[in-house]
Amino acid sequence: MTGGRILVVGLGPGPEDWVTPEAHQALAIATDIIGYGPYVARVPVRDGLTVHATDNRVERERARHALELAKAGRIVAVVSGGDPGIFAMAAAMFEVIEHGDATDRGVDIQILPGVSAMQAASARLGAPLGHDFCAISLSDNLKPWSIVEKRLIAAAEGDFVIAIYNPASKARPEAIFDAFRILCGIKSPDTPVAFARAVGRPDERIILTTLAEADPSIADMSTLVMIGSSETRLVPRSDGKQPWMYTPRSYGRKP
Amino acid sequence: MTGGRILVVGLGPGPEDWVTPEAHQALAIATDIIGYGPYVARVPVRDGLTVHATDNRVERERARHALELAKAGRIVAVVSGGDPGIFAMAAAMFEVIEHGDATDRGVDIQILPGVSAMQAASARLGAPLGHDFCAISLSDNLKPWSIVEKRLIAAAEGDFVIAIYNPASKARPEAIFDAFRILCGIKSPDTPVAFARAVGRPDERIILTTLAEADPSIADMSTLVMIGSSETRLVPRSDGKQPWMYTPRSYGRKP
Numbered sequence: 238m239t240g241g242r243i244l245v246v247g248l249g250p251g252p253e254d255w256v257t258p259e260a261h262q263a264l265a266i267a268t269d270i271i272g273y274g275p276y277v278a279r280v281p282v283r284d285g286l287t288v289h290a291t292d293n294r295v296e297r298e299r300a301r302h303a304l305e306l307a308k309a310g311r312i313v314a315v316v317s318g319g320d321p322g323i324f325a326m327a328a329a330m331f332e333v334i335e336h337g338d339a340t341d342r343g344v345d346i347q348i349l350p351g352v353s354a355m356q357a358a359s360a361r362l363g364a365p366l367g368h369d370f371c372a373i374s375l376s377d378n379l380k381p382w383s384i385v386e387k388r389l390i391a392a393a394e395g396d397f398v399i400a401i402y403n404p405a406s407k408a409r410p411e412a413i414f415d416a417f418r419i420l421c422g423i424k425s426p427d428t429p430v431a432f433a434r435a436v437g438r439p440d441e442r443i444i445l446t447t448l449a450e451a452d453p454s455i456a457d458m459s460t461l462v463m464i465g466s467s468e469t470r471l472v473p474r475s476d477g478k479q480p481w482m483y484t485p486r487s488y489g490r491k492p
Numbered sequence: 493m494t495g496g497r498i499l500v501v502g503l504g505p506g507p508e509d510w511v512t513p514e515a516h517q518a519l520a521i522a523t524d525i526i527g528y529g530p531y532v533a534r535v536p537v538r539d540g541l542t543v544h545a546t547d548n549r550v551e552r553e554r555a556r557h558a559l560e561l562a563k564a565g566r567i568v569a570v571v572s573g574g575d576p577g578i579f580a581m582a583a584a585m586f587e588v589i590e591h592g593d594a595t596d597r598g599v600d601i602q603i604l605p606g607v608s609a610m611q612a613a614s615a616r617l618g619a620p621l622g623h624d625f626c627a628i629s630l631s632d633n634l635k636p637w638s639i640v641e642k643r644l645i646a647a648a649e650g651d652f653v654i655a656i657y658n659p660a661s662k663a664r665p666e667a668i669f670d671a672f673r674i675l676c677g678i679k680s681p682d683t684p685v686a687f688a689r690a691v692g693r694p695d696e697r698i699i700l701t702t703l704a705e706a707d708p709s710i711a712d713m714s715t716l717v718m719i720g721s722s723e724t725r726l727v728p729r730s731d732g733k734q735p736w737m738y739t740p741r742s743y744g745r746k747p
Binding site: 342352485 | 504507508509510511512513514517551575576577578579580582583584585586587589590594595597598600601602603604605606607608611612614615616618619620621622623624625626627628629634635636639642643645646647649650651652725727728729730731736738739740741742743744
């Protein structure tokens with residue numbers, strides 16, 4: 238070991254004012270930046286910083302590269318959108334270490350949290366995550382679809398608010414349609430649903446609807462789909478803006 | 493209306509370097525700060541800033557006070573630890589607006605996300621939230637315990653990672669014992685469990701154990717309890733530090 242280490246950095250959903258001081262400090266001391274191209278592009282270029290931009294879906298290769306650089310004494314910032322601990326690079330890093338050798342297990346690693354997509358969506362919508370909730374990724378690249386189905390059913394039967402990540406990949410555009418079919422069989426048709434796309438970025442778009450009326454085709458990979466619990470409701474605003482969507486802390490006390 | 497508004501600000505779990513620039517800006521422009529004493533105490537005192545520190549568990553009174561100040565033209569920062577959208581002040585604010593009059597519904601409100609307790613715990617532990625997860629509050633101040641039970645069972649049957657908030661209040665210290673009894677009946681005894689207390693603060697303490705061996709009495713109101721899924725595992729570290737706890741992105745591919 239030669240003082241090298243890895244910082245797995247959450248850059249948040251996009252806006253600079255959601256990036257923590259800790260993340261900024263990590264980018265300032267790093268010798269190397271590794272990540273998916275669009276995230277790496279958010280890091281200011283400076284003298285002495287080596288940039289390694291990679292394609293999407295090569296998380297293991299990226300983690301392996303970071304480990305080798307750190308063992309060679311480099312300070313490596315592995316950058317991730319949102320929070321690296323939530324459906325992102327931190328898990329990929331430990332997957333590679335688990336299957337690696339003893340030298341991998343000696344590398345100094347720090348995970349730096351960031352504002353996640355579901356928190357950004359929640360902030361814009363009101364407070365849909367104000368009470369018990371689940372986060373489920375619909376991607377079936379790495380898990381069988383039967384597990385996704387089982388979890389959607391459990392989440393609906395437990396009456397959780399559900400934050401859906403990766404609703405529609407290129408490989409499986411029908412995932413969100415299948416998910417809505419499952420949820421419609423269990424939950425009330427008037428359950429509030431929001432499609433929160435690219436929150437915090439210039440192309441942000443929020444659509445509020447209900448489970449019965451939702452058009453799942455509007456969800457893409459930049460969309461966080463928020464499905465209410467039986468308690469989640471809308472509060473109209475008198476200024477003509479979109480209603481607030483929120484989940485009260487109490488249960489079974491409808492007004 | 494006279495330009496008044498409400499900013500519901502997430503201060504994160506404690507450390508300054510987890511406070512977003514957006515939150516700092518809100519505190520800089522506010523005329524009034526409202527919140528539970530320990531959170532208000534984290535805001536630097538300055539000329540012209542009126543501070544309203546209140547007890548815990550008076551969220552509705554606090555929200556009502558904020559609305560009245562905003563309607564009188566003040567810029568009110570309602571401060572919350574962690575993320576105000578996750579089991580915190582944002583939902584309380586909309587509860588009061590829902591039951592209020594039309595003038596409440598015209599108040600300009602913005603929710604400012606922050607690093608939540610579960611994200612802080614996850615960052616320290618490794619990546620336990622790397623795959624599908626639930627967040628459940630054990631507080632039964634505002635919901636019947638039967639709902640908590642139903643959700644714990646659903647979360648266990650769906651094989652989610654479970655982040656438990658409010659494990660043991662003064663009013664219900666046995667909540668976390670009851671929760672473990674339910675989970676032990678469904679999940680494997682060797683499921684990894686972490687008690688992450690006051691993460692980011694000087695009295696931070698992390699205890700890694702298993703469902704069968706866990707001592708729920710160590711959980712207090714500053715503790716986030718993290719319960720693994722069937723895939724969550726530990727990765728030993730060769731430097732003698734506590735193992736990493738993480739949940740892989742894949743399912744059913746144990747090494």
